[in-house]
Amino acid sequence: MSHYLPLARVARLVGVTRSTLQRMIRDGEMMTFDGQIELDELLRVFPNVKWQADGEFERVEEIKRKAFGKRVMERALPDKEVLAERLFELGKEFAGAKSMLIYYDQIFRWLETKMDAVAEDDPEALDALQSLKIWLRQELDAVPEEVERGKALLAEESVMRVMSARVTVQPSGHEFFVEGNDTLLEAALRAGISLNYGCSNGNCGECKVRLVSGKAKKVHPHDYVFHDSDKANGAILMCSYTAITDLVIEASVTEAADIPHQSIPTKVRSVEPLDPDLASLHLTTPRSQRLHFLAGQSVTLTVDGCSGEFYVASCPCEDRHIELHIRRDNTPFSRKVFNDLAKKAPVTLEGPHGHCVIKMDSRRPAIFVAWDEGFAPIKSLIQHALSLEMAEGMELFWISEHLPHYQENLCHSWADALDNFHYRPLFAAAGAEANVAVILAEHPDLSRADFYVAGPTDFLE
Numbered sequence: 001m002s003h004y005l006p007l008a009r010v011a012r013l014v015g016v017t018r019s020t021l022q023r024m025i026r027d028g029e030m031m032t033f034d035g036q037i038e039l040d041e042l043l044r045v046f047p048n049v050k051w052q053a054d055g056e057f058e059r060v061e062e063i064k065r066k067a068f069g070k071r072v073m074e075r076a077l078p079d080k081e082v083l084a085e086r087l088f089e090l091g092k093e094f095a096g097a098k099s100m101l102i103y104y105d106q107i108f109r110w111l112e113t114k115m116d117a118v119a120e121d122d123p124e125a126l127d128a129l130q131s132l133k134i135w136l137r138q139e140l141d142a143v144p145e146e147v148e149r150g151k152a153l154l155a156e157e158s159v160m161r162v163m164s165a166r167v168t169v170q171p172s173g174h175e176f177f178v179e180g181n182d183t184l185l186e187a188a189l190r191a192g193i194s195l196n197y198g199c200s201n202g203n204c205g206e207c208k209v210r211l212v213s214g215k216a217k218k219v220h221p222h223d224y225v226f227h228d229s230d231k232a233n234g235a236i237l238m239c240s241y242t243a244i245t246d247l248v249i250e251a252s253v254t255e256a257a258d259i260p261h262q263s264i265p266t267k268v269r270s271v272e273p274l275d276p277d278l279a280s281l282h283l284t285t286p287r288s289q290r291l292h293f294l295a296g297q298s299v300t301l302t303v304d305g306c307s308g309e310f311y312v313a314s315c316p317c318e319d320r321h322i323e324l325h326i327r328r329d330n331t332p333f334s335r336k337v338f339n340d341l342a343k344k345a346p347v348t349l350e351g352p353h354g355h356c357v358i359k360m361d362s363r364r365p366a367i368f369v370a371w372d373e374g375f376a377p378i379k380s381l382i383q384h385a386l387s388l389e390m391a392e393g394m395e396l397f398w399i400s401e402h403l404p405h406y407q408e409n410l411c412h413s414w415a416d417a418l419d420n421f422h423y424r425p426l427f428a429a430a431g432a433e434a435n436v437a438v439i440l441a442e443h444p445d446l447s448r449a450d451f452y453v454a455g456p457t458d459f460l461e
């Protein structure tokens with residue numbers, strides 16, 4: 001019986017990105033059936049992957065090594081009730097497979113008896129039937145190497161299914177994994193998928209989705225009351241439920257225009273100097289009110305009556321943390337940040353604003369161009385693109401007055417860690433036209449990539 005694996009799990013098992021697998025499928029290097037990959041095909045395409053050496057087994061080993069230290073367990077393992085339900089579901093599957101094997105074994109014995117009976121009635125068939133029986137026995141006793149390798153792969157996939165559940169969003173087709181104690185909403189945001197939500201604590205009902213298939217479990221109580229029609233429709237709240245098994249949910253992916261205006265009382269977590277005239281302001285939103293925004297958008301900050309608009313530099317996947325880059329200038333807000341913004345000081349955040357966001361469904365390479373602290377929205381866009389695993393190739397040009405750039409190490413770490421990421425620092429003194437010429441020399445056909453550019457107006461023009 002064939003065993004099929006979904007693309008998202010295969011990516012984790014073999015340690016490549018989903019976009020790489022999609023390219024292989026497009027190029028005819030790997031066959032799929034209904035978007036899934038058959039076990040034998042997987043072993044053919046990746047004959048040398050050492051299943052036990054990476055992926056979930058390694059994570060489990062890490063957990064065991066740390067003797068189930070509390071923090072590791074909280075982050076990596078699901079809640080014990082969820083764990084028990086997942087094991088129960090897996091147990092049901094194994095019980096089904098085992099009873100099928102017992103049934104096949106009975107059929108084989110029955111076949112042997114039948115063959116003996118035929119041989120008794122027809123001595124001429126005796127030799128042929130004896131050879132057939134010997135051949136069948138040998139085939140069943142010999143375990144081919146592929147079966148051994150397939151066993152290791154299936155074992156790892158089973159561990160993976162206990163540790164995490166896969167969620168497919170219809171109709172967009174986006175996929176994400178729910179790990180540890182995450183709710184569906186937390187897992188979706190961590191994966192960079194922007195689904196509709198509001199309060200994130202079970203009050204508003206904005207995160208309501210339809211459960212199409214699979215088993216979900218309520219892990220946080222909610223005050224929102226479902227209508228009868230919701231119940232009949234299989235509605236669940238993403239901020240209150242987690243996944244027991246792989247799920248399919250019906251939900252629309254949010255566009256910039258869909259996100260409501262929010263006003264959030266945040267607190268200063270820290271102000272860190274990036275260079276003598278630039279600071280990174282880190283804010284924390286309240287536990288029950290995270291900022292719903294998309295990478296590439298800006299917000300308005302107000303402290304003691306002083307306001308300013310800034311691009312968000314952190315990723316929407318970063319829970320309650322918001323980072324902004326503030327330039328030292330003569331505005332009252334900038335003076336406040338550089339002179340007397342203490343830890344835990346209240347800052348009101350309003351927004352988000354702007355429509356220059358990631359094209360989630362694009363498969364073209366993404367080219368990011370930042371001029372000085374235009375890097376803030378570009379950083380958020382890159383992190384969002386990374387969590388979505390969306391682009392086949394990414395390139396960053398960062399043009400600056402000062403080299404090295406203020407977050408040069410971060411850019412190098414992306415380039416070092418990712419095969420498909422290239423970083424190119426450029427010097428602003430060469431002028432806008434000369435720098436644009438460098439970029440165009442490498443990408444003469446602008447229609448072959450998505451460009452995300454942030455900087456001063458004259459450069460953008």
Ligand code: FES
Pocket residue numbers: 197198199200201202203204205206207208224237238239240
């Ligand atoms: S986000 Fe408000 S109920 Fe889930």
